Amino acid sequence: MEQNVLVPQPHRILNIRRHTKTECTFRVACDTEPGFGQFFMLSLPKVGEAPISASGKGRGYVEFTIRNVGLLTQAIFDLEPGNSIFLRGPYGNQFPVKQFENKDLLIICGGTGMAPILTMANHFYDHPEVCKSVHIISGFKNADAVLFRDEIEKFQSRFHMITTLDSEVVEGFETGMVTAHIGKVPIRSFDDYNIVIVGPPVMMHFAALECVKNGAEESKIWVSFERKMCCGVGKCGHCKIHDTYVCLEGPVFNYSDAKDKLMD
Amino acid sequence: MINTGKKAEFKQLMLNRRNLYHLFSRLFQKEVDQAFYDQLRAITFPSHREENALTEFKDALLRLNEYFEYDAGESLDDLAADYAKTFLGAGSAQGAAAFPYESVYTSPKHVMMQDAWNQVCDIYESKGIERNEESADLLEDHIAVELDFMAFLCDETSRFTETLAGLEEQKEFLNRHLLNWAPGFCLDIKVHADTEFYRMVGQLTTGFLQLDSFILDQMINARKARTMCSQSFRMSRARMDEILTELQTEYRIYAPRLIEDRGSWEDGGLVRYQEIGALDDIVLDRQSDFSMKEVLYPVSQTIFRFDENSCVETVSSDPKGIILFARPCDINGLKRLDNMFLANGGMSDVYYKRMRDKVKIFLMECPQSWESCFCVSMGTNRTEYYSAAFHLHGEEILLEVKDAEFIDYFGGETPADYAPAFIEENQKKVRVPDIKDPSRLREIFNLEFWKTCSEECISCGGCNTVCPTCSCFDTVDFLNQENSRKGERRRIWSSCMLPDFSRTAGGNIARKRADQMMRFKTMHKVYDYKARFGGNEHMCVGCGRCIQRCPKEISFADTINQLSEEVDRLNAGQPEQE
Ligand SMILES: Cc1cc2nc3c(=O)[nH]c(=O)nc-3n(C[C@H](O)[C@H](O)[C@H](O)COP(=O)(O)OP(=O)(O)OC[C@H]3O[C@@H](n4cnc5c(N)ncnc54)[C@H](O)[C@@H]3O)c2cc1C
Numbered sequence: 001m002e003q004n005v006l007v008p009q010p011h012r013i014l015n016i017r018r019h020t021k022t023e024c025t026f027r028v029a030c031d032t033e034p035g036f037g038q039f040f041m042l043s044l045p046k047v048g049e050a051p052i053s054a055s056g057k058g059r060g061y062v063e064f065t066i067r068n069v070g071l072l073t074q075a076i077f078d079l080e081p082g083n084s085i086f087l088r089g090p091y092g093n094q095f096p097v098k099q100f101e102n103k104d105l106l107i108i109c110g111g112t113g114m115a116p117i118l119t120m121a122n123h124f125y126d127h128p129e130v131c132k133s134v135h136i137i138s139g140f141k142n143a144d145a146v147l148f149r150d151e152i153e154k155f156q157s158r159f160h161m162i163t164t165l166d167s168e169v170v171e172g173f174e175t176g177m178v179t180a181h182i183g184k185v186p187i188r189s190f191d192d193y194n195i196v197i198v199g200p201p202v203m204m205h206f207a208a209l210e211c212v213k214n215g216a217e218e219s220k221i222w223v224s225f226e227r228k229m230c231c232g233v234g235k236c237g238h239c240k241i242h243d244t245y246v247c248l249e250g251p252v253f254n255y256s257d258a259k260d261k262l263m264d
Numbered sequence: 265m266i267n268t269g270k271k272a273e274f275k276q277l278m279l280n281r282r283n284l285y286h287l288f289s290r291l292f293q294k295e296v297d298q299a300f301y302d303q304l305r306a307i308t309f310p311s312h313r314e315e316n317a318l319t320e321f322k323d324a325l326l327r328l329n330e331y332f333e334y335d336a337g338e339s340l341d342d343l344a345a346d347y348a349k350t351f352l353g354a355g356s357a358q359g360a361a362a363f364p365y366e367s368v369y370t371s372p373k374h375v376m377m378q379d380a381w382n383q384v385c386d387i388y389e390s391k392g393i394e395r396n397e398e399s400a401d402l403l404e405d406h407i408a409v410e411l412d413f414m415a416f417l418c419d420e421t422s423r424f425t426e427t428l429a430g431l432e433e434q435k436e437f438l439n440r441h442l443l444n445w446a447p448g449f450c451l452d453i454k455v456h457a458d459t460e461f462y463r464m465v466g467q468l469t470t471g472f473l474q475l476d477s478f479i480l481d482q483m484i485n486a487r488k489a490r491t492m493c494s495q496s497f498r499m500s501r502a503r504m505d506e507i508l509t510e511l512q513t514e515y516r517i518y519a520p521r522l523i524e525d526r527g528s529w530e531d532g533g534l535v536r537y538q539e540i541g542a543l544d545d546i547v548l549d550r551q552s553d554f555s556m557k558e559v560l561y562p563v564s565q566t567i568f569r570f571d572e573n574s575c576v577e578t579v580s581s582d583p584k585g586i587i588l589f590a591r592p593c594d595i596n597g598l599k600r601l602d603n604m605f606l607a608n609g610g611m612s613d614v615y616y617k618r619m620r621d622k623v624k625i626f627l628m629e630c631p632q633s634w635e636s637c638f639c640v641s642m643g644t645n646r647t648e649y650y651s652a653a654f655h656l657h658g659e660e661i662l663l664e665v666k667d668a669e670f671i672d673y674f675g676g677e678t679p680a681d682y683a684p685a686f687i688e689e690n691q692k693k694v695r696v697p698d699i700k701d702p703s704r705l706r707e708i709f710n711l712e713f714w715k716t717c718s719e720e721c722i723s724c725g726g727c728n729t730v731c732p733t734c735s736c737f738d739t740v741d742f743l744n745q746e747n748s749r750k751g752e753r754r755r756i757w758s759s760c761m762l763p764d765f766s767r768t769a770g771g772n773i774a775r776k777r778a779d780q781m782m783r784f785k786t787m788h789k790v791y792d793y794k795a796r797f798g799g800n801e802h803m804c805v806g807c808g809r810c811i812q813r814c815p816k817e818i819s820f821a822d823t824i825n826q827l828s829e830e831v832d833r834l835n836a837g838q839p840e841q842e
Pocket residue numbers: 039048049050051052053054064065066067068069070071072073074112115116225226227228229230251767768769770
């Protein structure tokens with residue numbers, strides 16, 4: 001029998017961790033291990049299907065951090081531990097972590113954009129010898145919107161961690177957009193480095209420009225694209241930009257390629 | 265008319281072989297009862313062949329005839345006792361017997377359930393076979409089960425259209441398994457059996473298997489010799505209709521057909537690909553409004569059914585093949601769909617593949633170039649990819665057959681000298697933009713031209729719908745009833761000219777305006793596809809249907825030509841003209 005990639009399989013929800021009113025992390029029983037930055041197609045029969053990045057992984061499980069924004073995500077929020085969620089994947093390429101070894105690394109993420117970089121950040125936390133240094137700038141709208149508080153606290157002990165709120169002034173956080181803090185990272189004094197930017201399209205656009213302004217080379221910047229996806233396997237056509245299919249060649253792209261090639 | 269009914273004859277031969285295999289299987293499955301004894305007595309075995317290889321079988325047949333003619337004095341009870349002794353080692357045999365299992369004959373220690381057993385188990389499983397009740401208590405490599413499997417294969421080959429693959433499969437199983445051990449086993453029967461009946465059964469079985477292997481070889485060789493043929497014929501329209509009727513026992517035949525109560529926006533009736541029964545059903549004097557893609561990639565297609573706990577794919581079991589009467593541009597379009605569905609991402613889409621594997625193309629020669637055609641410009645006016653090509657416009661039908669499967673149907677017609685003619689010039693001519701270097705793309709992207717060429721566009725997506733190469737889809741879940749737990753996920757044609765195509769949660773739309781969408785579509789059709797898949801082919805095949813369809817009379821041919829002029833200007837370093 002030929003393999004049918006479009007039919008998802010049920011997986012049990014092991015537990016649900018609530019971060020904010022609109023964001024939860026679902027731990028789902030699953031033996032397939034995703035690579036850093038890969039995504040799965042999650043679905044609930046009756047409602048629909050959508051791409052969601054793996055935000056965590058461990059023995060026998062994968063985690064998804066989901067923002068409740070629409071039909072499917074709302075229906076997922078109605079589930080409880082023990083219920084089934086349907087999966088297929090993992091799909092897409094990965095962050096080129098091999099290339100990050102022995103160099104400085106700057107990760108800039110906004111909101112749920114922290115989800116796709118989390119497995120990678122945890123990897124560097126567990127193996128602090130791999131990168132020369134790790135800087136993370138993570139931005140949230142306000143204090144209520146802050147995700148992964150435990151992880152952020154944990155990362156502070158080993159990484160240069162800046163957590164910033166768009167305009168709110170709150171004890172323990174910086175204030176201002178992520179772009180306002182990029183200047184604090186000594187990019188110019190890095191020997192060799194990489195920059196990963198994940199977040200809403202506008203945020204990625206301005207953060208990349210700001211990095212370049214601060215001396216970064218475009219070819220050292222990596223971004224993760226978000227496109228509507230109905231298949232994840234190069235068939236439905238939704239994620240196509242020019243001759244590239246984001247679900248196949250992405251979601252991670254080098255900024256110097258993406259900037260000119262991936263125009264809508 | 266030698267060939268008429270050859271297909272039916274072939275089918276009958278497969279069914280006869282199936283029945284014989286069933287009969288032999290029954291002989292070994294259990295003791296003979298009265299009904300089966302009578303059935304044996306009445307049967308006539310094929311005996312008209314003269315070949316030397318078959319002496320074993322001829323001898324056995326003579327013995328069989330004698331056996332029933334002169335009562336051998338063996339009662340059913342005698343036969344039952346001998347069955348138990350010969351095959352089960354019961355009674356006086358004291359455990360010695362001709363044990364009817366392949367692995368007893370092929371494993372070094374002569375015991376059951378060894379390699380051969382594993383192999384046949386895998387083969388049955390790969391065929392999705394469920395064992396029937398009568399033989400359920402027998403191991404899979406029991407001779408009765410293996411013979412039964414041959415019957416299954418014969419039956420399968422009789423139903424499907426790819427006969428060569430089916431015959432090869434039969435030969436493989438027969439030679440690798442049955443013939444590898446059954447002759448030795450049958451010799452052992454002679455040693456252990458007390459009755460003339462079972463000794464004869466041994467000889468008959470070996471003879472039958474050898475004969476069948478010989479017949480299979482002959483059929484396979486004949487078919488192989490034919491696959492690269494090309495023969496041309498002529499016939500009357502009435503005769504063609506007869507053959508179409510005959511073809512319909514094996515194939516569903518699709519062709520452009522008029523749907524009268526579904527008006528196109530312009531004039532009465534819509535021409536779409538539908539099943540046809542006769543020549544007169546085919547619309548020949550006008551291009552079909554929709555392409556043939558909907559036959560193998562339906563507008564809306566169930567991909568699986570679900571309930572709360574599972575998603576189950578339902579596979580159509582329609583064994584019939586598909587014949588598509590198609591024009592060269594559409595046949596070339598099929599190759600574009602193949603790239604997307606079978607190649608892109610290194611995975612094939614099983615829904616498409618299942619249909620695609622059944623498709624045989626009947627090329628329809630174009631009587632003329634229609635108003636909007638620009639196939640010559642796109643290099644899609646010709647094709648070699650067809651099973652048969654037809655000239656359907658005259659009183660007499662002319663055809664060329666390339667696929668051996670169809671010689672069975674058309675081979676008896678009057679030979680003719682015919683090869684399909686192709687359109688060599690269209691009224692409309694299109695020049696594809698000469699984009700030498702991807703670094704030019706940003707300039708092209710920023711052209712004001714996109715706004716002017718899409719000023720009239722109302723983003724209805726009609727152009728995508730009629731396009732033979734547009735393949736995008738959405739997935740949508742449907743419930744059987746409101747509040748039901750059961751339902752199905754379908755995929756439905758989508759369209760990059762609709763703003764929703766690129767809409768993500770929160771109302772973010774990557775390409776909102778008509779000019780952005782027009783740019784996306786145009787670049788895909790005349791640049792991106794080729795940049796991705798290489799080769800010389802663009803996605804657009806120049807059928808011109810989108811031009812006919814557009815309610816705003818936007819000509820895609822003009823769009824491409826104007827884009828080419830803009831690109832020429834950029835290449836020459838001149839600024840864009842207002
Ligand atoms: C590679 C990738 C990784 C992602 N990772 C995450 C993640 O880790 N966490 C998270 O909360 N969100 C993630 N998203 C976004 C997430 O897919 C959307 O929020 C989700 O599809 C919204 O679905 P909905 O049914 O609730 O919204 P609705 O607005 O009701 O959407 C209806 C349908 O539109 C499509 N759709 C809508 N928005 C998007 C979108 N942004 N991307 C793709 N398809 C969309 C889906 O097919 C969805 O079923 C990711 C998107 C991509 C492309």
